[in-house]
Amino acid sequence: MSDQDPGGVPDQPWAQPPPQPRRRRQWPWVLLVVVLVLAGGVAAAVGVVAGELSREGTKPLRITYEVTGTAKDVTVTYPTWQDGELSTARVTLRALPWTGELKTKGFMEGGSFAVTLGKSGGEVARTVTVDDGTVRTASASGAHATAICSGF
CATH class of the missing domain: 1.20.5 (Single alpha-helices involved in coiled-coils or other helix-helix interfaces)
Known part of the structure; x- marks a missing residue:
């Protein structure tokens, strides 16, 4: 007799099925x-x-500052830009109206325009206009009152 299993296949423990090709991930x-x-x-x-x-x-901008009212003693503080440097201008006025204009190039954000009345009081209204259409306004009345515009 031979060493075969009943199915007729020889018993070969060393034989394995051929390896499957690896799939690439x-x-x-x-x-x-x-x-x-x-x-x-x-x-x-x-x-x-x-x-x-x-x-x-590099876009040119024109900023216009205006102050009107009845006050006789007013201090105006506003930003100026020259050669890319930010500075602050301060002007004391004895009569209104007053207009200032600034031409600059580049970004102009975060400016603050303040109008402060002196001890004699009165009333003021101030406006900032940027040529792109941005307009900011404020008013104040009474001694030492301040009208501030910012974010233009």
Whole structure:
């Protein structure tokens, strides 16, 4: 007799089925493509914003300051820009109305225009107009009162 099992297949414990070919993982490649697409989108957005900021930085702006009212002793404080440097101008007025104009290039945000009445009091109204259409107004009355516009 032979050493065969009843099915007629010889007993060979060393024989194994042939190995299946390994499938390559695709998720790392998909992840890489997604990261590259996102990085390209961010780079394009940064380029667009940088171009817009560059154009805004050289755009000429005209800011007009106006003060009207009945006060006889008024101090006006407003920002000025020269050669890219921010400074503050202060003017004491003995009669109203008063108008000041500033021409500058570049960004102008966060300015503050203050009108302070002296001890004699009175009434004042002040307006800031930026040529892009931004208008800020305020008024004050009484001794040592202040009217402030900011964020223009």
